[in-house]
Amino acid sequence: xxxxxxxxxxxxxxxxxxxxxxxxxxxxxxxxxxxxxxxxxxxxxxxxxxxxxxxxxxxxxxxxxxxxxxxxxxxxxxxxxxxxxxxxxxxxxxxxxxxxxxxxxxxxxxxxxxxxxxxxxxxxxxxx
Numbered sequence: 664x665x666x667x668x669x670x671x672x673x674x675x676x677x678x679x680x681x682x683x684x685x686x687x688x689x690x691x692x693x694x695x696x697x698x699x700x701x702x703x704x705x706x707x708x709x710x711x712x713x714x715x716x717x718x719x720x721x722x723x724x725x726x727x728x729x730x731x732x733x734x735x736x737x738x739x740x741x742x743x744x745x746x747x748x749x750x751x752x753x754x755x756x757x758x759x760x761x762x763x764x765x766x767x768x769x770x771x772x773x774x775x776x777x778x779x780x781x782x783x784x785x786x787x788x789x790x791x
Contacts, residue, residue: 666703667711674711681714681721682747721751729761733777734769745781746788755785 679687694702714724725744732740745758758781766774 667707670711671703671707672711673715674706674709677714678706678710681710681725681750682743683750686743686747722753722757725751725753726757726761729758729777730765730769733762733765733773736773736776738776738780741777741780742784745784755781 675687690702714721719727725748729741729744732738732744744753748754748758762774762777762781765777
């Protein structure tokens with residue numbers, strides 16, 4: 664494989680720091696021969712290269728992801744970033760503001776889906 668092992672390891676550490684061990688362990692455990700190259704490339708490039716760039720902090724990157732995922736209608740990924748928000752210092756109020764802001768640019772239905780998804784995550788975390 665053309666995997667850059669150092670960049671992969673850096674990416675693996677940061678991916679775990681942001682998304683949590685449980686999610687990353689599941690991603691790796693669930694990887695098949697077919698999906699493993701995708702997981703490796705995402706870890707090496709997105710987490711080992713792009714997320715490592717000094718221009719934006721992790722909190723800002725996570726807020727951008729929430730907005731972009733809202734625009735794309737990727738509700739499962741919105742849940743993932745809502746669940747991992749505390750790992751990067753992102754508060755529920757921050758998420759609320761990001762989604763209100765996204766509503767203007769992405770539309771009410773897209774933001775509504777993200778609000779619902781985040782609310783489900785918060786209820787789960789709060790044990791309701």
